[in-house]
Amino acid sequence: MECLCGLTGLEKAMLSLCPEYPSIHTRQGAFGQVYKAQMSTGETVAVKVLATDSKQGEKEFQTEVMLLGRLHHRNLVNLVGYCAEKGQNMLVYVYMSKGSLASHLYSENHEPLSWNLRVYVALDVARGMEYLHDGASPPIIHRDIKSSNILLDQSMRGRVADFGLSREEMVDKHAANIRGTFGYLDPEYISTRTFTKKSDVYSYGVLLFELIAGRNPLQGLMEYVELAAMSTEGKVGWEEIMDSRLDGKFDAQELNEIAALAYKCVNRVPKKRPSMRDIAQVLTRILKTRHNKKHQKSQSAIADEASVDLEQGETKNQIIEHRREESMDSAADTFELQPSDSSIR
Numbered sequence: 001m002e003c004l005c006g007l008t009g010l011e012k013a014m015l016s017l018c019p020e021y022p023s024i025h026t027r028q029g030a031f032g033q034v035y036k037a038q039m040s041t042g043e044t045v046a047v048k049v050l051a052t053d054s055k056q057g058e059k060e061f062q063t064e065v066m067l068l069g070r071l072h073h074r075n076l077v078n079l080v081g082y083c084a085e086k087g088q089n090m091l092v093y094v095y096m097s098k099g100s101l102a103s104h105l106y107s108e109n110h111e112p113l114s115w116n117l118r119v120y121v122a123l124d125v126a127r128g129m130e131y132l133h134d135g136a137s138p139p140i141i142h143r144d145i146k147s148s149n150i151l152l153d154q155s156m157r158g159r160v161a162d163f164g165l166s167r168e169e170m171v172d173k174h175a176a177n178i179r180g181t182f183g184y185l186d187p188e189y190i191s192t193r194t195f196t197k198k199s200d201v202y203s204y205g206v207l208l209f210e211l212i213a214g215r216n217p218l219q220g221l222m223e224y225v226e227l228a229a230m231s232t233e234g235k236v237g238w239e240e241i242m243d244s245r246l247d248g249k250f251d252a253q254e255l256n257e258i259a260a261l262a263y264k265c266v267n268r269v270p271k272k273r274p275s276m277r278d279i280a281q282v283l284t285r286i287l288k289t290r291h292n293k294k295h296q297k298s299q300s301a302i303a304d305e306a307s308v309d310l311e312q313g314e315t316k317n318q319i320i321e322h323r324r325e326e327s328m329d330s331a332a333d334t335f336e337l338q339p340s341d342s343s344i345r
Helices: 054-069 099-105 115-135 187-192 196-211 223-233 252-265 277-309 313-336
Strands: 015-017 033-039 044-049 081-085 087-093 148-154 158-160
Touching: 015 081, 044 313, 054 087, 099 148, 099 196, 099 223, 115 148, 115 196, 115 252, 115 277, 158 187, 187 196, 196 223, 196 252, 223 252
Parallel strands: none
Antiparallel strands: 015 033, 033 044, 044 087, 081 087, 148 158
């Protein structure tokens, strides 16, 4: 990670803001503005600039530099460099070209995310969180998991971002003030002011339901879920909450398994919630089952092809084309489904 200290101004810090920045800055939070920018090397980056009057922003800046300087995982947004000097604090990140998960769920400028992609992103986030909880030393509690803090790269791989509220697990778990985003906050944390790994798991469960329903947690998502749970008993029958924008294009078995998993994550009793490692393993198994189904379907198509009369050339060609598409999908799935681990990558 490169320290840009001692340099004044964005240009001298080897950064130049894109002239169209008003249309492409990603957001304004407690920390300040986030811009798309370009290094002198030509590398595109995201630059988070500290609001000069933000005490909370100063604290978040120090936290991110301290934590991200030693955290490296393909499902985390990596810190490239920083600038820390009087009157100017900046964090420089790898640029996530596809924006936030929230923008893909709610913005009219994006097509609705397919069900297949939603499950892949869910696994990406779970693996990033598993690394924080079990791979980092000491373990890290994120404390602000939400769809706007999940960024997508060019390959639509999900990465966990924004570590300003994160804490090492060994640090005092009690907080004088509630921090985080309402709608995602663990009720146990709100009542006791104590945050744990299971607080992150609760927020992740809300995120899973957000992916399923396409509904913002601040717009009654969990009330919607609880009503559905009365008839599903937390297991099957979750189709009624599925995002209507998908027009029924989803796998019902996958949906029910993932919704049941999400419901365990939001259990009111923290000890009854699964760990992030457990969650990653369940999602990996679901995607492996998907891959196996595709493989079986491909093999079935090969058998059908052998029985087609050679005079039906058009039908045969259609089967071959379909088989090639399935083969490509299977290869992609095999590449993505690496065994879940918590090692630094």
